[in-house]
Amino acid sequence: MGAPEWWWSTWRGLAVAATAACLLLHVAARVADALWWRPRRLEAHFARQGVRGPPYRFLVGCVREMVALMADATAKPMSPPTSHNALPRVLAFYHYWRKIYGPTFLIWFGPTPRLTVADPELVREIFLTRADAFDRYEAHPIVRQLEGDGLVSLHGDKWALHRRVLAPAFYPDNLNRLVPHVGRSVAALAERWRAMARASGGEVEVDVAEWFQAVAEEAITRATFGRSYASGRVVFRMQGRLMAFASEAFRKVLVPGYRFLPTKKNRMSWALDREIRRGLVQLIGRRSDAAEDHEAAAKDKGNSGGGFRDLLGLMINARDKRSQPMPVEEMVEECKTFFFAGKQTTTNLLTWATVLLAMHPDWQDRARQEVLAVCGPGELPTKEQLHKLKTVGMILNETLRLYPPAVATIRRAKVDVALGDLAIPRDTELLIPIMAIHHDPGLWGPDAAQFNPARFAGGAARAAAHPLAFIPFGLGARMCIGQNLALLEAKLTVAVLLQRFEMRPSPKYVHAPTVLMLLHPQYGAPVIFRPSPVAAPAVRVDPR
Numbered sequence: 001m002g003a004p005e006w007w008w009s010t011w012r013g014l015a016v017a018a019t020a021a022c023l024l025l026h027v028a029a030r031v032a033d034a035l036w037w038r039p040r041r042l043e044a045h046f047a048r049q050g051v052r053g054p055p056y057r058f059l060v061g062c063v064r065e066m067v068a069l070m071a072d073a074t075a076k077p078m079s080p081p082t083s084h085n086a087l088p089r090v091l092a093f094y095h096y097w098r099k100i101y102g103p104t105f106l107i108w109f110g111p112t113p114r115l116t117v118a119d120p121e122l123v124r125e126i127f128l129t130r131a132d133a134f135d136r137y138e139a140h141p142i143v144r145q146l147e148g149d150g151l152v153s154l155h156g157d158k159w160a161l162h163r164r165v166l167a168p169a170f171y172p173d174n175l176n177r178l179v180p181h182v183g184r185s186v187a188a189l190a191e192r193w194r195a196m197a198r199a200s201g202g203e204v205e206v207d208v209a210e211w212f213q214a215v216a217e218e219a220i221t222r223a224t225f226g227r228s229y230a231s232g233r234v235v236f237r238m239q240g241r242l243m244a245f246a247s248e249a250f251r252k253v254l255v256p257g258y259r260f261l262p263t264k265k266n267r268m269s270w271a272l273d274r275e276i277r278r279g280l281v282q283l284i285g286r287r288s289d290a291a292e293d294h295e296a297a298a299k300d301k302g303n304s305g306g307g308f309r310d311l312l313g314l315m316i317n318a319r320d321k322r323s324q325p326m327p328v329e330e331m332v333e334e335c336k337t338f339f340f341a342g343k344q345t346t347t348n349l350l351t352w353a354t355v356l357l358a359m360h361p362d363w364q365d366r367a368r369q370e371v372l373a374v375c376g377p378g379e380l381p382t383k384e385q386l387h388k389l390k391t392v393g394m395i396l397n398e399t400l401r402l403y404p405p406a407v408a409t410i411r412r413a414k415v416d417v418a419l420g421d422l423a424i425p426r427d428t429e430l431l432i433p434i435m436a437i438h439h440d441p442g443l444w445g446p447d448a449a450q451f452n453p454a455r456f457a458g459g460a461a462r463a464a465a466h467p468l469a470f471i472p473f474g475l476g477a478r479m480c481i482g483q484n485l486a487l488l489e490a491k492l493t494v495a496v497l498l499q500r501f502e503m504r505p506s507p508k509y510v511h512a513p514t515v516l517m518l519l520h521p522q523y524g525a526p527v528i529f530r531p532s533p534v535a536a537p538a539v540r541v542d543p544r
């Protein structure tokens with residue numbers, strides 16, 4: 001090798017090494033900035049504005065303290081056992097840090113800053129007046145896999161198109177057509193409980209958190225598939241099993257990569273997911289066949305569900321601005337989303353409403369008197385009668401206030417934005433603790449932790465010191481699309497049960513509200529049902 005060649009190759013080697021070192025340094029600097037300097041800068045930025053919080057710890061933020069606070073709170077049941085002061089148990093970290101840092105404070109999910117905001121005026125800005133500056137937050141991949149890539153997680157034009165297409169299914173006149181179907185499924189449940197009570201000497205104990213799932217599943221299956229109910233039910237049964245697996249996996253999210261491990265449960269989930277997808281694609285294919293749709297529609301005319309606009313039909317007939325139909329894959333994801341968003345939320349509302357009625361016999365009696373006066377003792381309530389059940393409506397609102405199924409929601413600042421007096425940097429997450437707003441004595445008065453449905457006598461907007469203090473279904477453009485369906489189901493179910501039973505908590509019931517995605521009773525909700533002396537005439541049970 002000649003001298004210049006030798007020099008050249010040495011120089012090239014040095015240049016490569018120097019570039020690699022620079023690159024490494026650059027990456028290391030970026031990582032150090034993301035995991036250390038940026039959080040410290042943000043901490044200082046918020047401290048200058050008077051916002052403080054638990055200190056940021058390298059990589060983990062304050063997740064360790066949060067997990068410890070939550071584990072500690074859920075280790076013991078509510079005390080006293082009849083108390084509704086559930087916030088310290090359910091959102092233990094919020095309750096603890098709020099006492100130290102005030103209502104607006106900063107916490108860290110790993111290196112991601114999350115500002116908690118519980119002032120209804122700021123909530124108004126986030127959801128209404130400055131909504132353009134905030135986006136919905138991306139859920140954990142396990143939750144996303146479960147909830148589907150539908151309305152809940154869509155953004156921008158695609159979200160707007162889907163929301164516009166799907167909204168008509170939830171108009172009250174459309175939902176009213178579901179009343180006989182949902183009523184029959186609740187009556188069938190009541191018949192089974194009545195038979196079980198007869199067989200066991202006069203009363204029966206059931207875990208309502210388990211049993212109400214069938215009612216909620218029936219309603220969401222009807223709303224999604226309408227006339228294709230029978231095939232849709234098969235698919236949604238599988239989806240129910242998938243949800244059970246995934247909620248187990250969700251408990252293990254702290255094990256990195258757990259969801260990719262080929263464990264027996266994971267393999268079963270993957271197989272179920274493929275099966276659900278296949279079932280939905282086949283169902284959509286059949287419904288898209290205009291001839292069959294036409295024929296089914298004609299058949300449906302003589303049915304009590306006649307004219308119901310179901311979610312699947314709305315999607316099949318939808319066209320975008322360029323007259324393009326909705327891709328099958330998007331319809332599949334929406335079906336999964338509706339099952340996820342609609343089933344457990346409503347089950348939880350029904351569960352807490354029944355537990356509260358059992359715990360408060362005075363309100364149970366008042367509500368029963370109203371139901372008997374409006375609907376009579378045994379016939380299924382009609383849509384017109386449901387609208388007249390004011391006390392039942394107040395009880396449901398008070399249930400949603402004290403035990404909101406969705407205890408919090410999260411937004412992300414898309415740009416640097418002003419919120420009240422605060423300057424919020426882009427990518428800051430905002431945690432809106434719905435349950436904390438619902439329990440705030442500053443908004444609800446000194447009896448904020450008491451069950452007092454009478455506070456809703458003048459309507460939800462006037463129940464508290466601020467009209468936005470009650471937001472169980474969220475607020476603004478992304479407010480819950482299924483609100484009317486959930487309330488209709490709940491009113492109907494409560495009315496049918498009050499017609500037919502007296503209820504009280506089982507001695508086995510341990511009052512322990514807790515949150516795993518949604519607010520649920522940690523040890524189930526066993527309630528004792530005693531059939532009312534006025535026997536309800538048997539209602540024909542839908543054989544399907």
Ligand code: HEM
Nearest residue numbers: 151152341342345346349406409473474478480481482486
């Ligand atoms: C008691 C029952 C329910 C409660 C408490 C509830 C609560 C909520 C809340 C708080 C949000 C807003 C989340 C946010 O802004 O981040 C939401 C959104 C949503 N809910 Fe519900 N929900 C219930 C029932 C239902 C039902 C029955 C369905 C479907 C049939 C449904 C479908 C949805 C969907 C699709 C969204 C996303 C809407 C969008 O982003 O445009 N929910 N729900």
